[in-house]
Amino acid sequence: xxxxxxxxxxxxxxxxxxxxxxxxxxxxxxxxxxxxxxxxxxxxxxxxxxxxxxxxxxxxxxxxxxxxxxxxxxxxxxxxxxxxxxxxxxxxxxxxxxxxxxxxxxxxxxxxxxxxxxxxxxxxxxxxxxxxxxxxxxxxxxxxxxxxxxxxxxxxxxxxxxxxxxxxxxxxxxxxxxxxxxxxxxxxxxxxxxxxxxxxxxxxxxxxxxxxxxxxxxxxxxxxxxxxxxxxxxxxxxxxxxxxxxxxxxxxxxxxxxxxxxxxxxxxxxxxxxxxxxxxxxxxxxxxxxxxxxxxxxxxxxxxxxxxxxxxxxxxxxxxxxxxxxxxxxxxxxxxxxxxxxxxxxxxxxxxxxxxxxxxxxxxxxxxxxxxxxxxxxxxxxxxxxxxxxxxxxxxxxxxxxxxxxxxxxxxxxxxxxxxxxxxxxxxxxxxxxxxxxxxxxxxxxxxxxxxxxxxxxxxxxxxxxxxxxxxxxxxxxx
Numbered sequence: 001x002x003x004x005x006x007x008x009x010x011x012x013x014x015x016x017x018x019x020x021x022x023x024x025x026x027x028x029x030x031x032x033x034x035x036x037x038x039x040x041x042x043x044x045x046x047x048x049x050x051x052x053x054x055x056x057x058x059x060x061x062x063x064x065x066x067x068x069x070x071x072x073x074x075x076x077x078x079x080x081x082x083x084x085x086x087x088x089x090x091x092x093x094x095x096x097x098x099x100x101x102x103x104x105x106x107x108x109x110x111x112x113x114x115x116x117x118x119x120x121x122x123x124x125x126x127x128x129x130x131x132x133x134x135x136x137x138x139x140x141x142x143x144x145x146x147x148x149x150x151x152x153x154x155x156x157x158x159x160x161x162x163x164x165x166x167x168x169x170x171x172x173x174x175x176x177x178x179x180x181x182x183x184x185x186x187x188x189x190x191x192x193x194x195x196x197x198x199x200x201x202x203x204x205x206x207x208x209x210x211x212x213x214x215x216x217x218x219x220x221x222x223x224x225x226x227x228x229x230x231x232x233x234x235x236x237x238x239x240x241x242x243x244x245x246x247x248x249x250x251x252x253x254x255x256x257x258x259x260x261x262x263x264x265x266x267x268x269x270x271x272x273x274x275x276x277x278x279x280x281x282x283x284x285x286x287x288x289x290x291x292x293x294x295x296x297x298x299x300x301x302x303x304x305x306x307x308x309x310x311x312x313x314x315x316x317x318x319x320x321x322x323x324x325x326x327x328x329x330x331x332x333x334x335x336x337x338x339x340x341x342x343x344x345x346x347x348x349x350x351x352x353x354x355x356x357x358x359x360x361x362x363x364x365x366x367x368x369x370x371x372x373x374x375x376x377x378x379x380x381x382x383x384x385x386x387x388x389x390x391x392x393x394x395x396x397x398x399x400x401x402x403x404x405x406x407x408x409x410x411x412x413x414x415x416x417x418x419x420x421x422x423x424x425x426x427x428x429x430x431x432x433x434x435x436x437x438x439x440x441x442x443x444x445x446x447x448x449x450x451x452x453x454x455x456x457x458x459x460x461x462x463x464x465x466x467x468x469x470x471x472x473x474x475x476x477x478x479x
Contacts, residue, residue, distance in 0.1 A: 009036050009044055017051060021149055026055035030063045038070040045072055049080035054087065055149055057156035065163040074164045075182050081157045082188070088152055158201075161189040183260040190266045199276045206279050209261045210286045263287065278304070294321050298328045306358055315363075322359040323368065329355050330372035348374055361392060426450045436461035 009032060016028035029052060033041040045067065052060040064077060168181045186209070193202035267283040270276050277300040284293035290312060297305035302325070309321035329351040352369050366388075428450050432441045435455045441448050447459040467475060 009033060009040055010047075013044055013048055017048070017055075023056045023151065026052050027059060030056070030059060034063055034066070038067060038072065042067075042072060046076050046080075049077050050083050053080060053084040053156065055151060057084065057151055057153035058159070061156040061160035065160050065167075068164055068167055074161070074185050078184060078188065081160070085157055085192070087150065088154070091150065091152055158189070158192055161185060161192070165189070181260075183262050186261050187265050187269075191269055194269050194273050194276060199279060202270070202276055202279045203282060206266065206282045206286075210263070210282060281308070290317065291321065291324070294324055298325065302328070309359070318359075319363055319368075322355065322364050325359075326352050326355040326364065326369045327372050330369075348372075361388060365392070426452070428456060432456045434458045434461055436465060 012032045013029040016032060017025045019025060020028065029048065033044055045064065049060070049064075052063075064072060064074075068074070164181055164185060190202065190205070193205060196202070263283055263286055267280060267287075270280045270283065277296055281293045281297050281300075281304065284290070284296065285308070290308060294305045294308050297308060305325055305328075309318060309325060312318040312321060330348050333348040333351045352372055356364055356366070356369060428441070430442065433439060433456070434441060434444070434448070435457050437458060439458065441456050441458070444458055449457050449459065449462055451457075463478065467478060470478065
């Protein structure tokens with residue numbers, strides 16, 4: 001067009017959208033902006049983003065992504081992206097309501113396809129004796145009740161945000177950890193993932209970007225473990241330190257060295273949905289909250305809970321986690337038995353014994369899980385475990401007896417050595433001189449040391465020679 005040739009991008013885009021109200025107009029407007037320099041076209045991307053997404057969502061998202069490297073800001077497009085997702089939600093709710101109303105109003109004896117019969121009219125001017133004239137007009141079904149200018153695409157915004165984060169990660173790798181997008185981009189993408197029925201996208205995203213926070217997780221692992229062991233601490237008390245740290249990073253002008261994933265926000269979003277528990281477990285592990293991760297994993301996948309417990313390197317923590325797993329196994333088996341015919345506690349014992357075998361004898365023993373077993377149970381069901389525990393105790397008793405015998409022998413040797421040294425005499429010549437200063441010992445009026453080798457040294461000279469070779473702790477003892 002003339003406006004496009006003259007460089008009037010705004011007029012060209014307006015003309016394209018006005019002349020062709022459907023998808024064709026949006027594609028023409030995108031072509032005009034894509035072929036124009038980014039310095040001139042950038043304001044019009046932001047201005048017409050809402051209209052373009054409504055008419056051609058996927059093509060618009062691809063156009064936005066192609067211009068990202070040229071400086072098109074995702075944060076300025078974010079209001080249009082959020083508006084489009086809200087319209088999608090309203091559109092789907094309206095269509096669902098119309099479908100439900102149509103199903104209720106449809107007569108039961110009517111066998112025709114309702115999508116092909118658009119209207120059914122009766123002409124009351126015809127004589128009743130001659131019957132009722134029925135006029136049927138067949139129209140093509142209109143899937144988009146809102147209008148032909150809106151297209152519902154559940155992948156357009158997600159694909160654009162994924163592309164932005166991928167390109168930003170590649171740029172950051174080349175620039176040494178700079179040029180990451182704002183945390184709002186990550187937060188909004190996570191909220192879109194959380195709204196999906198399929199958890200695979202959210203879990204894969206968290207698994208990939210959670211690795212950038214591994215150092216922070218190790219740094220705060222010990223403090224988080226203490227917080228987790230205190231039942232009075234709420235989730236907000238645990239996550240607020242991370243939220244404050246993320247807020248400080250956002251307020252500072254420094255570029256982040258890792259993806260600015262707000263893990264506390266992500267965890268709250270996922271828990272709020274009441275589903276996608278595997279992703280919540282992944283976030284708990286990112287915080288180092290292994291106990292909370294096991295508690296949640298027991299509700300959705302006991303096998304995953306056991307894998308998390310095996311990964312623990314702290315022996316006390318590992319024992320605590322396996323006790324949780326054993327308690328849950330006994331509780332679930334009890335509930336199943338009460339719901340069906342009671343089996344005398346056999347299933348409970350079998351499940352608890354399986355936990356013992358999985359964790360190993362060095363973590364849990366039979367007496368650790370006895371409180372979880374039924375009050376009345378046959379000993380044959382866990383006879384092997386009891387025999388194994390008794391054998392282990394017998395071996396430990398033998399080891400302790402041997403250690404006591406060795407200690408007694410060492411003590412006897414020390415007593416004999418002390419007695420021998422107490423009766424030992426040292427002889428020194430009357431004219432003995434200091435091996436360092438050559439001064440006579442008896443005329444120096446100073447403490448001295450006599451060694452079994454025959455050497456004699458004054459205290460001041462000996463300190464001067466020895467102190468430089470001592471540690472700070474040893475120097476304090478000498479002083």
